[in-house]
Amino acid sequence: MNLSDLQKYIKIIDTPLDVNLEIPHLAYIEAKKKNPKILMFTNPVEGEKKFDMPVVMNIFANDEVVREIFGKDLEEIALEIENLIKMKPPKTLSEKLKAFGKLFAIKNTIPKSVTSGDCQYHIYEGEAAKLSRLPILKTWELDGGKFITMGQVYTKSLDGSIRNVGMYRLQVYDDKRLGLHWQIHKDSAHLFWEYKKAGLKMPVAVAIGGDPLWTWCATAPMPPGIFEVMLYGFIRGKNPRLVKCVSNDLEVPADADIVIEGWCDPEEMEIEGMFGDHTGYYTLKKPFPVMHVDTITTKKDPVYYATVVGKPPLEDKYMGYATERIFLPLLKTTSPDLIDYAMPENGVFHNLILCKIAPRYPGHSLQIMHSLWGVGQMSFVKHAIFVNEDAPKLRDYEKITEYILNHFNPRNILISKGIVDELDHSSIEELVGGKLGIDATSESDSKKIELLSDEELSEKLKELDESIEEIKQYMTHTKNPICVIKYNKTKKAKEVFERIKILKNHLRIVVFINTPETFNPYMLMWRVTNNIDALRDVWIEDIIGIDGTNKDKNIDDFDREWPPDVDTTKEIIEKLKNLGLIEGISEEELKKYQII
Numbered sequence: 001m002n003l004s005d006l007q008k009y010i011k012i013i014d015t016p017l018d019v020n021l022e023i024p025h026l027a028y029i030e031a032k033k034k035n036p037k038i039l040m041f042t043n044p045v046e047g048e049k050k051f052d053m054p055v056v057m058n059i060f061a062n063d064e065v066v067r068e069i070f071g072k073d074l075e076e077i078a079l080e081i082e083n084l085i086k087m088k089p090p091k092t093l094s095e096k097l098k099a100f101g102k103l104f105a106i107k108n109t110i111p112k113s114v115t116s117g118d119c120q121y122h123i124y125e126g127e128a129a130k131l132s133r134l135p136i137l138k139t140w141e142l143d144g145g146k147f148i149t150m151g152q153v154y155t156k157s158l159d160g161s162i163r164n165v166g167m168y169r170l171q172v173y174d175d176k177r178l179g180l181h182w183q184i185h186k187d188s189a190h191l192f193w194e195y196k197k198a199g200l201k202m203p204v205a206v207a208i209g210g211d212p213l214w215t216w217c218a219t220a221p222m223p224p225g226i227f228e229v230m231l232y233g234f235i236r237g238k239n240p241r242l243v244k245c246v247s248n249d250l251e252v253p254a255d256a257d258i259v260i261e262g263w264c265d266p267e268e269m270e271i272e273g274m275f276g277d278h279t280g281y282y283t284l285k286k287p288f289p290v291m292h293v294d295t296i297t298t299k300k301d302p303v304y305y306a307t308v309v310g311k312p313p314l315e316d317k318y319m320g321y322a323t324e325r326i327f328l329p330l331l332k333t334t335s336p337d338l339i340d341y342a343m344p345e346n347g348v349f350h351n352l353i354l355c356k357i358a359p360r361y362p363g364h365s366l367q368i369m370h371s372l373w374g375v376g377q378m379s380f381v382k383h384a385i386f387v388n389e390d391a392p393k394l395r396d397y398e399k400i401t402e403y404i405l406n407h408f409n410p411r412n413i414l415i416s417k418g419i420v421d422e423l424d425h426s427s428i429e430e431l432v433g434g435k436l437g438i439d440a441t442s443e444s445d446s447k448k449i450e451l452l453s454d455e456e457l458s459e460k461l462k463e464l465d466e467s468i469e470e471i472k473q474y475m476t477h478t479k480n481p482i483c484v485i486k487y488n489k490t491k492k493a494k495e496v497f498e499r500i501k502i503l504k505n506h507l508r509i510v511v512f513i514n515t516p517e518t519f520n521p522y523m524l525m526w527r528v529t530n531n532i533d534a535l536r537d538v539w540i541e542d543i544i545g546i547d548g549t550n551k552d553k554n555i556d557d558f559d560r561e562w563p564p565d566v567d568t569t570k571e572i573i574e575k576l577k578n579l580g581l582i583e584g585i586s587e588e589e590l591k592k593y594q595i596i
């Protein structure tokens with residue numbers, strides 16, 4: 001598979017656009033459309049400078065493109081993996097033949113080393129190996145610089161027995177140095193520790209492009225020690241073809257468009273960021289290892305692949321969905337009673353998981369909550385909601401919310417503590433934070449509240465606390481309606497909560513915000529799941545209170561720095577509009593996704 005196989009999904013943009021903000025802003029808007037396209041920018045520029053290769057963005061543009069890239073339905077791949085995991089010793093001849101087929105699929109996972117690759121058509125060494133050759137993008141106004149956003153970062157363990165690829169962003173410091181943003185929990189960071197202990201330099205190679213499936217594999221949360229390219233071979237049904245780098249021993253996909261080869265010295269760290277991240281908030285400046293570039297190789301006519309992350313929905317929605325489906329059987333190896341799960345993109349994946357189970361004993365969902373929070377990248381999940389097998393489809397968000405609220409019992413809430421994603425900005429302490437588990441597998445015994453209209457309730461609430469600006473009730477037909485309260489934050493949300501508690505006959509679940517999402521449930525979910533640390537922000541009393549506000553040093557005694565939202569630059573949007581490049585999306589949608 002290569003880009004030409006995806007021709008019919010590609011929209012060509014010939015207008016010269018700048019790598020600084022313009023190209024990524026257009027890709028950002030495209031990704032918000034109902035049926036986004038892959039965008040190919042044939043004339044990337046930087047001021048007066050022209051680049052000699054195109055930029056392709058949104059390569060995992062939509063579900064149909066993802067199916068095309070994987071070559072089959074995601075459920076089919078999941079089933080093949082499940083069959084392999086559950087394989088029993090064959091007894092009859094027909095079972096033996098079937099087993100042979102499955103084992104043959106395993107044979108395909110073994111990488112094949114080839115002696116030459118298209119990715120080494122051009123070889124730039126020494127002074128010629130300059131990062132400024134590549135049309136690397138600056139995505140957001142407050143970004144600390146330009147970042148490679150679709151790099152497959154190849155490393156290996158000190159003794160060479162383990163190979164790894166992960167997709168980590170890389171900040172361009174200058175022509176020869178990149179910031180390696182592998183987060184502390186990730187496999188390459190573990191391998192890096194081995195080199196650090198031994199006081200040795202670590203070889204690194206960054207491949208960009210080639211078969212788009214390589215890129216997805218780099219994001220796949222495979223257990224440590226298992227080389228992700230094996231999954232590539234399994235899905236493609238043929239051995240992954242890797243070629244040795246020119247200047248080190250690492251192997252990279254032979255069909256990659258671009259390969260950046262180099263090394264890092266574990267003693268050298270440099271500030272990385274800020275960067276407008278997939279949480280929709282910036283990640284703040286922090287030291288990360290530095291990669292020194294020795295060699296750059298490319299195909300004859302390379303294409304530079306990039307993605308844009310920020311507020312959802314974006315391309316990672318479609319990549320994440322593929323991961324969710326394909327990893328269900330693997331997740332079942334540690335949580336065997338899980339029937340299904342969903343990680344909505346507006347919960348930015350690790351902020352919300354919905355799980356379906358058939359509970360057989362008290363505490364069954366608690367048992368699975370703990371297994372999720374204890375294994376691999378699932379342990380980053382902050383909020384987990386469990387529903388019974390009779391619940392509607394997990395991705396029917398309207399119906400599933402209704403179900404959850406009709407099965408919500410305050411006594412079935414677990415608040416715990418564990419590791420959180422390095423990107424999480426709301427936890428009291430960096431890397432460690434609150435976990436919220438809701439067992440909604442049995443009927444709610446809550447009595448219905450006495451409902452008031454939004455107007456009546458708003459009046460009563462404003463009488464109790466004048467900082468309240470607007471309110472909206474959701475899911476009022478359920479046993480546990482939600483009331484969203486936006487207030488002018490000059491004091492803690494808990495203080496407002498204390499004042500309004502006397503309205504317990506009219507309120508059940510109250511969510512506080514100080515941002516503009518009161519009437520926008522999609523972005524409300526994004527904001528609130530991002531902003532809570534359950535240990536600090538969830539109060540279980542007659543009313544359940546949730547503080548989804550942005551936290552503040554003085555008001556909330558929040559010791560960390562609170563990051564800004566990731567937002568577009570107005571002048572860039574204006575320019576793209578004037579060029580006639582923004583089309584196929586309504587003003588209403590642009591507003592909903594906070595673009596204008």
Ligand SMILES: Cc1cc2nc3c(=O)[nH]c(=O)nc-3n(C[C@H](O)[C@H](O)[C@H](O)COP(=O)(O)O)c2cc1C
Binds near residue numbers: 168170181188307
């Ligand atoms: C668009 C995108 C960007 C990502 N950027 C980073 C990043 O900068 N750092 C990081 O540690 N993980 C990042 N990830 C997540 C990793 O790719 C993912 O956790 C992967 O499983 C890591 O591989 P590893 O377990 O081999 O380390 C990103 C994922 C996506 C989809």
